[in-house]
Amino acid sequence: MSSDPAAVDPRDSAAPATLATILRGAMHLAFAVLLSLGALRAHTVEQVPLPLALGLAALVAAIYGTGTALARRRRDPAAVGTTDLLLPSRGWVIALLAAWVAATLISSAFVWLAFPLFFLVLFSLGALAGPLVLLAVALWAVLAPLAVGAQDTLGIGEVLGPLVGAVFSLVAHTVWRRLLEESERNRRLVARLRATQADLAAAERRKGVAEERQRLAQDLHDTLAQGLNSIVLMSRSAAAAHPEAQGDFSRIEDTARANLADARGLVRDLASRAPQDGLEEVLRIVVERADGLGAPTRFELRTDGEAQRPAPELVETMQRAAQSLLANVVQHAEAERCVLTLAWWPDRVTLDVVDDGTGFDPAAVRPGRSGGDGLALLRSRIARAGGTVAIDSRPGEGTTVALTLPLVTGEDAARNPLTSEDA
Template structure:
């Protein structure tokens, strides 16, 4: 059982004992004190002394249950003796015994102790009442019968309650254990989900940055090698492009491993960044590019997402389209922004495309509540449209 469960059980038991104390004082101690008022002074003194004694003992064991001065078992022994003595003074004490009976179950650790001590108290009550009334062949008086019936009923009810509480505690512990296992499984599932999402994010970032850069380096290196003898100027330009691409890849790699700040572009500079990207594309491929890139102030995540879509689309044009012209249009509308990239290449069947690039672009935009629409057919070129809602500006 966990610590908080044990503490809760102790608090519940203390509350029950305090409520029992209130009922015991009202219905247990007061009636004998009132009933003895008509008796002789000696009996009154004995009765008040016994009630005061047992009341003080009860208060001590209730407030300090772990005290070695008066352990609960000793208190219950005192209570049993007081019940027998008050039964003698009152010529019967069945009612006081009945009111005191729950204490034998509240202050004992096992049902066997409760049964033994409450049985001893019942015997003393019967003995005291019989002794006070005088010995008679007909000893089964109402006091005796009531006490014995109360003892039997109390023992039966106490055993049932003990069993019921035990079963409830067992079910509670079982449910707690199942809850703990479920929480551990849920935490592990969240951890696995987080790890999977992080792997997917890193894979997408690597594909959109490092992989594209390395692909450009390979193409440029092949072109530079071919032009090394026939066109040294062109070869030098391509080597410069290789150097620039390698430096950009190095910067992106540092971002991915966390040794540099988050990569991206300065606030409001998406148009300028796209122009630099397109200039590099023209320099590396020699294709014709037309662009409409107004300055639109966007937040960092939106700018990076549109930049990555542009880079991926241009990489696909370079590798697959066989195009001669590329168009890029950035536009704002009420509540959002759109980036359109078109080419006059060979086109493809969109439904048959299962590449990581298009899927990565779609997922990246979806994370920002955006959409990706790709329109293409064989021989008719390709149109990529990225739409994003306009978030709060930086």
């Protein structure tokens, strides 16, 4: 079988990793420069004592540096690179904001730290709290000079500067998140393509093994088995023609007959032995791969009835159908859970795929839209195998797809006249 499709190829994450590194470096540099300028301006312009200005800067820098260092130490090496900005917890951001507000109460020169704080707030506090705290930080950056009595009035630049910076930060954060989402979608697509290529290669290998077994069975039957059968027949004739040597010819016949039985056993084994995994194992691998794509959906495989050894063609048909259905669930369903139930019956095998996603109107699906081509190909594949497809879905109520195929076992497919005792 192929390797895990969820494994991230370094080539897939190179660009996002570079962007994350650049953004981290830019935030660190901006924070250090603006903090240093704030301390310098607090002492030179607002006449804050130098020890106090440096102490405030050192406090803010210590909180910032400690949190960043802890975040780097706690990171998962396997996950860093594509999306991780190595930002600490929300508590760290709140502590940093508190230290910044305290610094601005001493000197309004520190308000310019708001610009890197905009990004930290958005990236650390989430989609809901982030913009709200961003607005609060921007308003404080505007009003701090008035609150501490550093100024009596505000110029247009002092009002627009923080507000424009906040808007720019919000836009940049939104673009960054969209880039990450697109990168993740592309990664999943590449993973699925690689898994499909590996599956095709494995199928070709299994097909080659099966063909080689059949060829060996044919060669054994046409050469060794036929030759031993001829020895048995000739030894019988010779024993009848030469009664005085009947004991010798009987031993020859017995030996040839025993070897013929062994040869026929080899032919039977080669002709009937299935070189590929059973249907349940194949579906389990399909489910594991779907789980490994990083989608929020939890996949589960259940079985019912006594498992059979189906023909390779049936296994491959079910495998392709399951892959297609799970791909639709990942791409379109937005489901929290998807359950596959494989059931064995005396004359058929069924696979039910049930998800609790958004659902859709099957009658409204058209080829080329929302997976319409995939469903049409699925129906065609199952129909060629003599089976049926039933789809039950409504918008907002999830989807159930029921596949039914006639049960053709490996024994049925392996029956071959080469294994007959009369050959």
